[in-house]
Amino acid sequence: MKIATYNVNSINARLDNLSEWLNLENPDVVLLQEIKCEFNDFPFFALQALGYEVKILGQKAYNGVAILSRHKMKVASENLPDFKDEQSRYLEVDCVINNEEYRIASVYLPNGNPPYNNANDDSKYIYKLNWMSALYKRAEELLKLQKPVVLGGDFNVILKDDDVYDPDKYQNDALFRPEVRQRLKALQYLGYYDAFRCLHQTKSGYTFWDYSGGAIYQDLGMRIDYLWLSAKAVDKLKSCEVDKRPRLSPKPSDHTVLMAEFE
16 A cells, blocks of 8 residues: 655646656555645546546635545545634545555645745744644644554655755754754654654655755755654555656656555
């Protein structure tokens, strides 16, 4: 059983790349971020034709998350509970796979950096910290369900120095500041496991490369996409790998796929 996460950076712009990858790998569940469209503009038919049921939380031109599944699923939460949010960044479903119910969420955590025209504006960073606090609260509640939980997506956090090609360059970036790293690390203390690092202690595991400067070919990347697993989920973990093929395709997203296989 395979679960993958992929920030597509516009579902309609990457539909051919995504469809090709789905046909090659046949994952059971795919978590998408930055679909950048509303419900009526989402390519439901094309993905249903590939065998996937689709749930989305869309937003015009920005953000948006979706979950594709070859198995029956039911929406459990749109956006984080008890957190007022005008942006579409969190979608949670119950999904029955091999007669076991999983709780799975697609997560698109805020970037947090200020606008280019106002470096002193910290409103986006405060929003990011508050969003992460709400995510922590929800993650804590989900552990009480006593079922496998998977929180996957673009977390916009570089957790350690080894997770970026040049840590010195990002010391003051909202992806790498101590407060956000501490909040993501708190998920581990809570009882979640970083699927990739469970199996790979020294691999870079980069999932994002900027479009400029040929970053993908020089491997100037960062690891900001994660699959966080509860104990009941990590017990079933067999593999977790970064698949660079979508990033190397024509007209790619700046992210690529992270996929885990479970027993």
